[in-house]
Amino acid sequence: MPDIPSDRPWLAAYERYGISATIDMPEDNTSLLEVFERNFRRYGQKPAYICMGASISFKQLDLYSRQIASYLQSLGLAKGDKVGVMMPNILQYPIVALGILRAGMILVNVNPLYTSRELSHQLDDSGVKALFIVENFAKTYQEATNKSKVKNVIVCKLGDMLGLLKGTVVNLVARHVKKMIPSYNLPESNSFKEALNSVSASKYKRPDLNLSDVALLQYTGGTTGVAKGAMLSHGNLVANMLQISALMDSAFDDDANANDVILTALPLYHVFSFMVCGMYGMYQGYAGLLIPNPRDLDGLIKEMAKYKPSFIPAVNTLFNGLVNKESFAALDFSNLKAAIGGGTSVLPSVAKEWHKITGLPIVEGYGLSETSPVVAFNPMTIAEFTGKIGIPASSTDIILIDDDENEVAIGERGEICVKGPQVMIGYQNRPDETAETFTATGYLKTGDIGIMDDKGFTKIVDRKKDMILVSGFNVYPNEIEEIMSEHPAVKECGAIGIPSAERGEDPKIFVVKKGEVTEQELLDFGKKNLTGYKRPRHVQFVDELPKSNVGKILRKELRKMEGLD
Structure with a gap:
């Protein structure tokens, strides 16, 4: 835990809003397993997750995740081995994620929308030995290279946990009506149902884990154009759960009998949703309403009408999409306790419309993959949208520094730097980049430029890095430039983000041609080789x-050409 100087301006805000200044961490020889086991006993028959009209209770989640843990152990995988999960928000995700952690292994979240090329890099870099994948994306895996370390592939179907009749119908519709599943051939793979039922939960061997053991490998954009895995420990994740709890407890009663539903429309493979909707939701005993396809706003709104969520974590893109649907404005918001914004800045115009429709402001927070993710948040009892990222989470110190790592004065611009129990161990396989990410005094450098006011609330005003933020996802120009430059008609290109009302920012490329090529041909090439966002x-x-005098593309000048700087 960092020693936080007594003159930090946000300490008074903790008192004002009733937020605990510190969290009490459990003993070092504990782990997430104790948290899960407590919850399984405490919440028993309450629904843990709901998806497409089906649900599983905490008791069932306990059994199913132990069966998956037993299965993984039966494969000969050991404590600390990496297991990938490449699926959208369906009931199998929490079962498998908890099974991996309960087996003492390291969960590797994989974006199911990755191209084969992107998947190849993550498989190679992470060293996953087993992969759970939804069959919709099995062809992507089949076409990936660098998968020699993956010894076991488990293929899930969308309807596997929906019951025999409904599950059969869903699988038939997905395959034959909606044509969602490209044909694939993975003869060595097992089915999810085989994995779930082949080894008894009684065979499960509970591993010895402690807070310093790595639990999650969360991939984030790399400054060199390559995604890198942030190693998050059991202690990091437990700390962030407790930090979020300190915030929420200041505004809401911790009622174990509450029937609160947390909307889980953001994908659980994204660290914001993984922690807030997944880990913290289970910690509080909420029912997670899983939305496999949040782009289907009409379907999403029907689910919201049916289950009336108490908590809605979302990014600006989703908030904006909802407020522009008449059917959303017609919903009953009497159960709604909080709307939580993260991933990227929520636009004031969107926040204003949300408040008008729902009667509640959007409460913004701020975080990174490297911080499990929550770093700062606004108090839950604010009356209006602030446009700021709020105050540091409990037991978290934030400083703003100049280029020489000197702290700047209150009200001055500086790079936001963080120290706290939620900050990652480091990047896997990248000791040099890990070292560069921390200051000499041990603070994580975020790359975001902020201004802190005299009450300790910070506003982000710029980015030190050239990162592009698309719908809450980090996109690094280097990766776009590297891949687009492989087109035979592209001599070189530079990428920047430009404003988008729908996604916050959109990637734009400036291209020097060496052959005939059209704009559409390049857009199609990008679509083939890069994930949608x-x-x-x-x-x-x-x-x-x-370019600079050493030949580096000056993205700042590209932004000027676009009229952005």
């Missing part, structure tokens, strides 16, 4: 790119 949405042809 990373692919360029705009192309501009130029005769040359602005």
Whole structure:
């Protein structure tokens, strides 16, 4: 735990809003397993997760996750081995994620929308030995290279946990009506049902774990254009659960008998949703309403009408989509306790419309994959949207520094740096990048430029890095440039983010041609080789790119050309 100086301005805000200044961490020889086991006993028959009209209780989640843990152990996998999960928000996700952790293994979240190329990198870098994948994306895995370390592939179907009749119908519709499943051939794979039922839960061997053991490998964009895995320990994740709890307890009663539902529309493979909807939701005994396809706003709104969620964590894109649907405005919001914004800044215009429709402000927080993720938040009892990221989480110190790592004065611009029990161990396989990410005094450098006011509330005003934020996802220009430059008609290109009302920012590339090529051909090339949120949405042809005297593309000049700087 960091020693937080007594003159930090946000300490008075803790008192004002009734937020505990510190968290009490459990003993070092404990882990997430104690948290899960407590919850399984405490919440028993309460629904843990709901999806497509089916639900599983905490008691069932206990059994199913132990069966998956037993299965993984029966494969000969050992404590500390990595197991990937590549699926959207369906009932199998929490079962498998908890099974991996209960087996003492390391969960590796994999974006199911990855291209084969992106998947190849993550499989190689993480060293996963087993992969759970929904069959919709099995062809992506089949076409991936660098998968020699993956010894076991378990293929799930969308309807596997929906009951025999409904599950059969859902699988038939997905395959034959909606044509969602490209044909694939993975002869060595097992089915999810085989994995779930082949080994008894009684065979489970509870591993010895402690707070310093790695629990999660969460991939984030790399400054060198390659995604890198942030190693998050059991202690990191437990700390962040307790930090969120300190915030929520200041505003809401911790009632174990409450029937609160937390909308889980953001994908659980994203660290914001993984912690807030997944880990913290289970910690509090909420029922997680899993939405496999949040882009289907009409379907999402029907689920919200049916289950009346108490908590709605979302990103600006989703808030904006909802407030522009008449059917959303017609919902009953009497159960709604809080709307929580994260991932990227919520636009004031969207926040205003949300408040008008629901009667509640959007409460923004701030975090990173490297911080499990929550770093700061606004108090839950604010009357209006603030446009700020709030105050540091309990037991968290934030400083703002200049380029020489000197702290700047209150009211001055500086890079936001964080120290706290939720900060990662480091990046896997990248000791040099890990070292560069921390200051000499041990603070994690976020790359975001902020201004802190005299009450300890911080506003983000700029980015030190060239990162592009698309719907809450980090996109690094290097990766776009590297891949788009492989097109035979592209001599070189530079990428920046430009404003988007729908997604916050869209990637745009400036291209110097060496052959005939159209804008559409480049957009199609990007679509083939990059995940949806990373692919360029705009192309501009130029005769040359602005560069420094050592040949580095000056993205700041590209932004000026776009009228952004």
